[in-house]
């Protein structure tokens with residue numbers, strides 16, 4: 001299987017090179033040259049299979065023969081053995097026909113672990129095979145960073161540099177990152193927003209001299225290796241509720257559009273998904289785009305769901321590429337307009353194609369808080385504020401006979417202040433994180449200055 005860039009000017013790559021590249025050399029994102037197709041029979045055969053078996057099958061379709069079958073099996077088994085629930089991603093029925101898909105049973109309590117546990121093992125394998133060391137750079141609003149640091153800590157093949165927006169993550173998220181003291185882990189608290197962190201990471205990739213000398217690699221969902229692992233749970237959840245014979249819908253708390261794009265990929269592969277619902281917090285650029293056909297940046301306001309406080313939604317570019325008929329020139333035009341004037345109009349055909357697949361809704365701060373409170377009162381179930389955004393939007397939709405699955409993207413204990421404010425309950429951290437508040441922290445505060453960030457990384461990376 002080959003992967004092509006959404007901007008059409010970078011060479012097509014195989015799975016391993018696409019994973020190591022992260023962002024394509026032309027600034028685009030890699031997508032499969034063609035979508036693997038799954039028959040109804042193949043999908044039905046997932047029923048009752050362990051999570052790791054389904055992961056091995058689905059991911060294997062994108063890997064091809066680039067990783068030996070036994071090695072891929074070992075990677076997948078190791079990744080999902082790190083989860084604390086036997087089903088890995090269990091479904092819980094919140095109310096009739098509305099389920100939450102709990103994606104937070106991994107080591108750092110957020111859905112990012114599902115992909116990161118796979119990606120770190122995969123990168124380690126590819127780099128070891130090639131006798132190389134890489135510099136991993138990543139931007140985080142809190143969850144990607146903690147999952148990545150946990151997954152890559154202590155690995156000899158990589159140094160990892162994670163940029164988070166100073167003061168804009170929850171304390172638990174920050175401590176999950178900054179209390180990991182392994183020599184290959186570096187936390188940068190940037191004076192800026194998540195979008196500034198993401199811009200800095202993309203600028204490093206677009207600085208080709210720096211990229212090559214540091215052997216840069218990325219762990220954000222711009223990396224195809226993240227998306228591929230997230231496709232799996234859409235299949236697992238849908239089949240558990242009757243697919244392929246019964247279609248299902250998903251509501252996804254959305255920021256960088258990686259998670260919901262994985263659902264779109266599952267649909268393109270043949271999974272019968274009726275509705276893919278984008279749920280945003282007050283930073284609602286994606287909902288506005290679906291409503292108006294114009295992607296228009298405004299300022300980012302801090303919310304109780306900080307991991308979704310995003311304006312530049314990277315993976316939306318992958319959807320633009322697909323919905324514009326894989327026209328890389330059109331994508332280049334839209335991305336240039338975004339850079340120049342902070343907005344662009346989607347071509348009519350593209351917005352129509354997107355509206356045919358996606359719905360969107362926003363949950364404001366009060367509504368999200370009320371949703372946490374009501375769900376606790378009515379169902380004795382504690383939602384984290386990101387999942388609450390999804391549940392709130394899903395509840396507002398017209399009822400359908402098909403199951404609705406809202407993705408539960410984080411454990412409530414990661415956001416204790418918001419949960420306590422809504423319910424009076426403070427969810428305890430699990431045993432392995434119980435002493436988190438007493439652990440020593442290590443981080444460096446840097447100005448939002450590209451050359452300062454590059455200098456910092458250049459001086460510490462062992463890949464150079």
Ligand SMILES: Cc1ncc(COP(=O)(O)O)c(C=O)c1O
Nearest residue numbers: 143254255256257258259307409
């Ligand atoms: C807890 C949580 N929910 C939802 C999201 C949004 O996911 P995505 O960025 O893939 O849209 C994030 C961040 O990515 C997150 O950390």
Ligand SMILES: N[C@@H](CCOP(=O)(O)O)C(=O)O
Nearest residue numbers: 140141142143144220221307
């Ligand atoms: N919400 C994310 C933001 C980065 O998203 P990613 O999925 O592209 O890594 C976070 O928690 O860091």
